[in-house]
Amino acid sequence: MIRRVVNGVLDRQGWADGVGELLQKVYLAALRPMPLVKDLLHGTWLGHALHPAITDVPVGALTAALFLDLIGEPDGAKWATLVGFVGMLAAALTGIADYTGTDGKARRYATIHSLLMFFSTTVYLFSVLIRFQILAGSHQQATIAAVVGYLLLIAGAFIGGQLVFDLGYMVDRHAWRGGGQKWSSLEPASFPENALAKAKAGAQTLVVVQRGDVLHALHDTCAHSGCSLAEKGTVVGDTIECQCHGSRFDLRTGRVARGPATFDQPAFEVRRAEGRVEVRRMRA
Structure with a gap:
């Protein structure tokens, strides 16, 4: 009341x-x-x-x-x-x-x-x-x-x-998101070089960056305030910078490289299997 x-x-x-x-x-x-x-x-x-x-x-x-x-x-x-x-x-x-x-x-x-x-x-x-x-x-x-x-x-x-x-400010946007060890197919299976691309892995939306033969995948929702990294982000060195408030996350591990974010971004292992690209969340 x-x-x-x-x-x-x-x-x-x-x-x-x-x-x-x-x-x-x-x-x-x-x-x-x-x-x-x-x-x-x-x-x-x-x-x-x-x-x-x-x-x-x-x-x-x-x-x-x-x-x-x-x-x-x-x-x-x-x-x-x-x-x-x-x-x-x-x-x-x-x-x-x-x-x-x-x-x-x-x-x-x-x-x-x-x-x-x-x-x-x-x-x-x-x-x-x-x-x-x-x-x-x-x-x-x-x-x-x-x-x-x-x-x-x-x-x-x-x-x-x-x-x-009430408004969820400065809380981890992925606090209730499970990890799991199951591999999921990534759609689509091809991505532009060194550019941010949005992809789906089951019910989860990821942002993917391809560098040569290596794919880096993070969850698309910024851990700080919920912006889409694929839509509002940019690649800066080995990080993704969210343009909403300037947070940066390591492409390989999802760890915070610059605030205001204080929580890491969920990162995903990537493998190629039988012509498909599959991902699963890395263990913290």
Whole structure:
């Protein structure tokens, strides 16, 4: 019930589309010249999105800080708030990187999520400055700021959850796709040299690249956001680059060569048998 109400409100926030487009251009301009930093923030090296792992730090620390405030432990609350605030800054950096790969409805939700988190971080900054006596104010004022910041934090976290669990953003598009050891015939059986071609292997759609006598086959659906690699991809060296958001996958193994993707692309063994081309999924 709550999810439907929240989604209904979010879906009516058309203003967020223009704001999101502008923010995305700014973030991409800042991160594109630094691909290694961008991949670090995405979590490509981890094989898992880094942002949701880091967000546990501020949520946990700031929940503890609020509890400590309520039971009259201002010193403990002060340090827990500082840890939470630093965690929010780290989460913001990783979130900005992930934001560059959003579009459509996901970008609208992500824009509102990021704005709520920005306001929450700003309010918590005042709470930290008051607690450490950098800014004049009472403990009561610092606590009030923390309560307001926490409410914004929880609202933003809920929308962040919607991005993942409702819209499927940054989840592995092949999480439920079985491997299996059965060979399947590939149709068609001939392909152009060093070009992307779409092919069928049973119920699965693959993208195939022929180089001399060697065929490379990956699943056609990009693991990052579901784009067709045969239609939206291009061959770059020994990788396929998805033009939707710039992810690259190794032609031979399907491993992520560049983010924003954090999950590998399913790769397939290829053999020729009795005039046919057959494939089966490689073991991870």
